[in-house]
Amino acid sequence: MMLESVFADLHIHIGRTESGLPVKITAARNLTFDAILQEAARRKGIQMIGIIDAHSPPVQEEIARGLDAGRYEALSEGGIRFEGTTVIMGMELEVKGTDTGPAHVLAYFPDLERMQAFSTWISRYMKNIQLSTQRYHGEIRELEDRVEAYGGLLIPAHVFTPFKSVYGSAVDRMADLFRSEKLAAVELGLSADSSMADRIPELALFSFVSNSDAHSLPKIAREYNEIQVQSATFAELRKALLRQDGRRVAANYGLHPKLGKYYRTRCLNCDELLPSLKPRCLYCGSTKVVRGVSDRIGDIGQSETESPSHRPPYVYQVPLEFIPKLGPKTLAKLLNRFGTEMEVLHRAPIAEIADTAGEAIARHIELARERRLEIEEGGGGTYGKVKQMDRLQ
Known part of the structure; x- marks a missing residue:
């Protein structure tokens, strides 16, 4: 049996439906189901x-029309195929235990029928099933069991982010919120990597996924995973x-975690990065402090990383949008020559990139x-930055 390597980004939002109905209010209006597929298949690779956001009934209507028209293909082992890309349909929702803060979790399903059935069930526990990332007003254990009953996968989302995540705002131990046997994996988030997460002993059980959480088309595949499967289907993803x-x-x-916008603790009043996790700013005394992922892990985790034997490498990815001086016109040239961003980032010869985009951009990619x-650290909602070439050694 031959396995193939597949690139997978498992956390992409829908901004609007084709008719303009809102789904994710904070996402781009052109982030529709079909536009996402075209971007992923033709530009991102x-x-x-x-x-x-495939739980939303008007989105499900669009998917059904695409299937009926033959634009999309429903796969027998789960997922929907468009050209060379498979869509896994899912939902992000917010949960809250009796004595915990809120946390986001992702639920994925094999086919449209089970996605629709889950939406029908969970709509009884939500105020607006059309919109993204709504609060689930029910028991977490019932949610876990229902996802399992519909053949789904449950994954805690961006688990260290300071707002609405397991460790960032809900609990010190994930086991106080979810049953480990009900979870398929754990999503790290933009400000953490495997070595940071493996300082939390209870996470040794799980595979990690690193996804974009894209709110616009260009953000798709700023983080992703390489999975070894027989084919790109839901059943193979589960395995x-x-x-x-x-x-x-x-x-x-x-x-790189330092590029994430919540890596360091930052004071929102004076905009200073703080050296440790404190409730009050050391410089101006303000309590408007957003705690950083690195400091939070230091607070609840072990002092050193202990990674399990199954843990794969974490490859620092610098998306093309972070490369200094690489604007839309230059990006278009690169894509016209090499096909997709994956090709530019990983495989295209540096000399040919230089011939297309210039020596400085090629050097940054190299x-x-x-x-x-070299990276300037992010924090408090501000992304880190790649340092300019003239400041690199």
């Missing part, structure tokens, strides 16, 4: 995507996450591949 029959997550590709870019 991603073979599997998770669209986590990869659970490490069954040789399938596995072979690598996580993500932003340093990104070698993990030698």
